[in-house]
Amino acid sequence: MTESYILDTCVFNRLADGEIKLSDISAGGLLFATQLQRDELLATSLESRREELVAAFHAVNPRILATETFCCDVSHFDIDKWGNGELFDKLKACLDAKQKKPNNTQDALIAEVAIVQNLTLVTADRNLAETARRHGAKVLCIG
DSSP: OOOEEEEOHHHHHHHHTTSSOHHHHOSSOEEEEEHHHHHHHHTOSSHHHHHHHHHHHHHHOOEEEOOSSOOTTTSOTTTOOOOOOHHHHHHHHHHHHHOOOTTHHHHHHHHHHHHHTTOEEEESOHHHHHHHHHTTOEEEEOO
């Protein structure tokens, strides 16, 4: 059976910077993201950097999955699921306890998808990796 991976936003930064290669992540496995990763890349303020990141995203061409929980101001009505939010709330609380940062909502949603869909989460974010593992995710840390 082919391994399936969901890529955290930081993976696209590492790819754009040449710090990792796509082959470092998966040996032919299926690659996924949610709209959150694309949204975060598109929110990059420096235009040249944004173009590099979006190019990395398009080069990977991940299959887009819905998030399992809907969060106002983050989720998309036409893509994401409503869910009950229980796992998301636990993940977000754990991330906030480690380090309060603006994208903990997105990180919790991505980790939730990894857990519910049985995907390996690929990330360089140690707090996210630890939190996701603690809640049952398979994690591949890239740095």
